[in-house]
Amino acid sequence: ATDEQTLGFQTEVKQLLNLMIHSLYSNREIFLRELVSNAADACDKLRYKALNNDALYENDSELRIEIEHDSENNTVTLRDNGIGMNRDDVIENLGTIARSGTAEFLKQLSGEQQKDARLIGQFGVGFYSAFIVADEVVVRTRKAGDQQEAGVEWRSRGEGEFTISTIERPVHGTEIELHLKSDATEFADDYRLKSLIRKYSDHIDIPVRMPTTQESDEGEKTVTWETVNEAQALWVKPKSEVTDDEYKNFYKHVSHDYTDPLGWSHNKVEGKLEYTSLLYVPGRAPFDLYQRDGARGLKLYVQRVFIMDDAEQFLPLYLRFIKGVVDSNDLSLNVSREILQQDPKVESIKSALTKRSLDMLKKLSKDPEAYQTFWTQFGSVLKEGPGEDYANREKIAGLLRFASTHSDSAQQDQSLEDYIGRMKEGQQKIYYLVADGYNAASHSPHLEIFRKKGVEVLLLSDRVDEWLMSHLTEYDGRQFADIAKGDLDLGDVEDEEEKQAQEESAKAKEGLVGRLQGALEERVQSVRVTHRLTDSPACVVLPENEMGYQMRRMMEAAGQ
Ligand code: ADP
Ligand code: MG
Numbered sequence: 001a002t003d004e005q006t007l008g009f010q011t012e013v014k015q016l017l018n019l020m021i022h023s024l025y026s027n028r029e030i031f032l033r034e035l036v037s038n039a040a041d042a043c044d045k046l047r048y049k050a051l052n053n054d055a056l057y058e059n060d061s062e063l064r065i066e067i068e069h070d071s072e073n074n075t076v077t078l079r080d081n082g083i084g085m086n087r088d089d090v091i092e093n094l095g096t097i098a099r100s101g102t103a104e105f106l107k108q109l110s111g112e113q114q115k116d117a118r119l120i121g122q123f124g125v126g127f128y129s130a131f132i133v134a135d136e137v138v139v140r141t142r143k144a145g146d147q148q149e150a151g152v153e154w155r156s157r158g159e160g161e162f163t164i165s166t167i168e169r170p171v172h173g174t175e176i177e178l179h180l181k182s183d184a185t186e187f188a189d190d191y192r193l194k195s196l197i198r199k200y201s202d203h204i205d206i207p208v209r210m211p212t213t214q215e216s217d218e219g220e221k222t223v224t225w226e227t228v229n230e231a232q233a234l235w236v237k238p239k240s241e242v243t244d245d246e247y248k249n250f251y252k253h254v255s256h257d258y259t260d261p262l263g264w265s266h267n268k269v270e271g272k273l274e275y276t277s278l279l280y281v282p283g284r285a286p287f288d289l290y291q292r293d294g295a296r297g298l299k300l301y302v303q304r305v306f307i308m309d310d311a312e313q314f315l316p317l318y319l320r321f322i323k324g325v326v327d328s329n330d331l332s333l334n335v336s337r338e339i340l341q342q343d344p345k346v347e348s349i350k351s352a353l354t355k356r357s358l359d360m361l362k363k364l365s366k367d368p369e370a371y372q373t374f375w376t377q378f379g380s381v382l383k384e385g386p387g388e389d390y391a392n393r394e395k396i397a398g399l400l401r402f403a404s405t406h407s408d409s410a411q412q413d414q415s416l417e418d419y420i421g422r423m424k425e426g427q428q429k430i431y432y433l434v435a436d437g438y439n440a441a442s443h444s445p446h447l448e449i450f451r452k453k454g455v456e457v458l459l460l461s462d463r464v465d466e467w468l469m470s471h472l473t474e475y476d477g478r479q480f481a482d483i484a485k486g487d488l489d490l491g492d493v494e495d496e497e498e499k500q501a502q503e504e505s506a507k508a509k510e511g512l513v514g515r516l517q518g519a520l521e522e523r524v525q526s527v528r529v530t531h532r533l534t535d536s537p538a539c540v541v542l543p544e545n546e547m548g549y550q551m552r553r554m555m556e557a558a559g560q
Contacts, residue, residue: 002165002166003164003165003166004163004164004165005163005164005165006161006162006163006164007091007095007161007162007163007164008160008161009095009156009160009161009162010095012102012103012106013095013102013128014160015106016102016106016128017128017131017158019106019109020128020129020131020132021131021132021158024129024132025132027258028132028133028184029187029196030129030132030200030258031129031130031132031133031134031178032187032193032196032197032200032201033196033200033201033252033253034126034127034129034130035078035127035129035130035176036065036067036078036197036200036201036204036208037201037204037253038126038127039065039078039079039080039082039174039206040065040080040082040201040204040205040206041082041306042080042082042083042084042173042174043063043064043065043080043081043082043083043206044082044206044305044306045082045083045306046063046081046082046083046084046144046172046173047063047305047306048305048306048307048333049083049144050144051305051333051334052334053145055145056144056145056172057144058144058145058171058172060081060171060172062081063080063081063082063206064080064081064206064207064208064209065078065079065080065204065206065207065208065209066078066079066080066208066209066210066211066225067079067193067197067208067209067210067228068210068211069187069188069189069190069193070188071185071188071189073179074179074180074182074185074188075177075178075179075180075188076177076178076180076187076188076193077175077176077177077178078175078176078178079173079174079175079176080173080174080175080206081171081172081173082144082173082174083143083144083172083173084141084142084143084144084146084172084173084174085141085142085143085152085174086142086143086146086150086152087150087152087164087166089143090139090141090152090154090164091164093127094127094139094154094162095154095156095162104287104288104291105287105288108287128158130158130176130178131158132184133178133180133181133184133187134158134178134179134180134181134184135157135158135179135180135181136155136156136157136158136178136179137155137156137157137158137176137177137178137179138153138154138155138176138177138179139152139153139154139155139174139175139176139177140152140153140154140167140169140174140175140177141154141169141173141174141175142169142171142172142173143172144172144173145172146172148168148169148170149166149168150166150169151166151167151168151169152164152165152166152167152169153165153166153167190210193210194210194228197210197228197229198228198229199249200249200252200253201229202229202230202246202249203229203230203232203233203234203246203249203250203253204229204231204253205231205232205233205304206231207227207229207231208227208228208229208231209225209226209227209228210225210226210228211223211224211225211226212224212225212226233301233304233327234246234247234250234278235250235266235276235277235278235325235327236276236304236327239266242266247261247264247266247278248260248261250278251264251280251282251323254280254299254323254324254325255280255282255323257282257283257284257286257323259282259283259284260283261280261281261282261283261323262281262282262283262364262370262373262374263280263281263360263363263364263370264278264279264280264281264324264360265277265278265279265356265357265359265360265363266278266279267356269352273328273330273345273348273349273352274328274329274330275326275327275328275329275330275349276325276326276327277298277324277325277326277327277349277353277356278324278325279298279322279323279324279353279356279357279360280322280323280324281321281322281360281361281364281374282321282323282377283373283374283377284377285321285377285378286321289320289321289378289381294320295309295310296310296312296315296317296320296321297309297310297311297312297313297314297315297320298310298311298314298315298322298323298324298325298326298353299311299324299325299326300314300325300326300327300328300335300340301325301326301327301328302327302328302329302331302332302333302335303327303328303329303333304327305333307331307333307335308337311326311337311340313337313340313341313346313350314326314346314349314350314353315350315353315354315357316350316354316385316388316389317384317388318381318382318383318384318385318388318389318396319354319357319382319385320381321377321378321381322357326349326353328345328349330345331343331345331346354389354392355392355395358392358395358396358399361374361382361399362395362398362399365399365415368413371401372401372411372413375401375412375413376412379400379401379412379462380462380463380464382396382399382400383400383462383464383465383467383468384464384467384468386468386471386472387467387468387470387471390471393471393472394475394476397416397472397475398415398416398417398475400415400416400468401413401414401415402414402415402416402419402432402458402459402460403438403441403442403458403459403460403461404419404456404457404458404459405442405447405450405451405456405457405459406418406419406422406456408442410438410439414458416430416475416476417476419456419458420475420476420478422456423456423478424453424454424455427455427490428478428479429478429479429480429481430458430475430478430479430480430481431450431455431456431457431458431480431481431483432457432458432459432460432469432480432481432482432483433446433447433457433458433459433460433482433483433484434460434461434465434466434469434482434484435459435460435461436461437461438459438461440461441459441460441461442459444484445535445536445539446483446484446539446541447483448534448535448536449490449534450483451534452534453490455490457483469482482542484541484542485541485542485543486541486542486543502529505529506528506529509529513527513528513529524540525543
């Protein structure tokens with residue numbers, strides 16, 4: 001080896017490694033899924049690049065992954081003939097530079113093992129998971145198309161530094177040699193490896209092969225390679241041939257999340273546009289859901305060929321939590337993000353996938369427990385919907401869940417349909433109140449008359465709620481009314497007698513109203529007698545078209 005160089009892992013990488021090794025102890029087998037997934041990605045990338053440059057295959061276009069083990073020396077070796085890496089790639093990808101978001105991610109860790117283990121799984125442990133089972137990892141790789149002398153060897157014990165050197169490597173692609181820890185030797189086993197490959201990598205459309213050595217009577221050894229996984233893209237198969245477990249495992253592959261998804265929708269579309277989509281509703285929000293540069297979007301394939309991760313153009317922002325794959329027959333294999341942004345075909349697929357996603361959520365809502373899990377994780381993202389997607393606002397509104405005076409709990413679990421079903425005779429509007437928090441809402445004096453009359457009020461207190469309500473004017477033909485704004489109109493819930501009594505009492509108090517108006521002249525538009533209140537003496541009301549309290553505060557915070 002020449003050009004040997006020893007480099008330190010970046011601090012964040014060190015922290016991550018340390019955490020991972022300790023908190024993923026009970027789920028160590030995932031290292032294989034991660035490494036096979038990287039190998040498959042590398043094959044996908046080569047296939048894509050070779051579309052324009054066949055020479056990159058170096059006469060070896062049969063993409064494959066090979067896994068070997070040596071139970072005497074306790075090693076497991078994974079090999080792929082994918083794209084490979086050069087020296088700079090290796091330094092960048094395997095050590096010095098933490099993935100974007102790592103620091104942010106580390107901040108969220110609590111120190112509680114179980115919780116952190118879940119978070120780490122969600123973050124995508126990737127290559128470093130090798131150190132969960134190995135006390136030394138050796139990577140040998142060469143980028144497809146580079147000279148044989150430009151191979152790279154990377155070694156590390158996962159303790160803070162790694163060594164990198166230049167080697168000669170006749171074949172392109174990457175080989176990863178794991179020297180198993182003394183308590184992880186169980187993985188140097190044919191049966192164990194095969195069952196893990198079937199468990200985690202069946203759907204990967206690159207063959208994963210393992211060798212069998214046969215010895216003839218004369219002592220001659222022959223090696224035959226057996227493909228262990230099914231090696232077919234899952235979404236290509238007819239729905240009826242895919243089991244729930246296969247769908248779930250595939251989800252884990254595309255999402256880096258190792259908990260089960262809440263639901264999925266698999267569709268093949270033929271006709272003017274031809275594409276297949278497989279969409280999932282995750283059961284847990286990723287740590288970067290609210291980060292501007294957080295990963296979102298679908299995995300894009302064109303005619304089975306992997307094109308890119310995180311293609312954001314196929315779903316609106318308010319559905320950014322949806323994971324999955326779209327495989328189009330109509331896009332060019334040379335498609336780029338820029339082209340995606342302008343292609344009208346992409347726009348049509350996006351609108352169809354949006355509908356599919358909303359339908360999938362509708363279906364999920366039939367299972368209240370699962371839907372509640374979804375809502376707790378993603379409800380406030382979905383609430384961005386009516387503002388972003390006017391055409392689908394009614395559909396989205398049907399998926400919203402609210403806290404309400406009916407259930408008297410902070411849990412957002414009441415739908416608009418539930419509300420409408422409970423409307424009083426003569427009630428025309430859907431009443432709601434926006435406040436800073438659930439408690440402020442549920443103790444608001446504005447609710448007094450509604451409680452007295454037994455009229456339900458939706459209690460909104462999320463940051464996006466006022467934004468939401470400014471785009472949601474009606475549902476199922478019923479208008480929304482903010483009970484803290486404008487004149488209170490309870491419609492026919494009040495009878496004539498009550499209305500008359502109110503008018504009389506207003507007349508009787510004209511003198512008092514006049515004096516208050518004089519005293520508060522500078523501060524309020526008008527003072528009125530109200531029947532909103534039953535116990536409190538007075539409350540502040542906003543004019544009908546005025547910006548609400550939340551919006552005002554947001555504007556103030558923004559310096560306006
Ligand atoms: P991720 O797969 O999410 O990018 P990983 O930690 O699994 O994160 O891998 C980091 C990077 O290392 C990959 O993005 C890829 O660039 C590179 N890499 C890992 N394994 C391979 C491989 N077998 N062949 C080529 N590149 C690889
Ligand atoms: Mg990976």
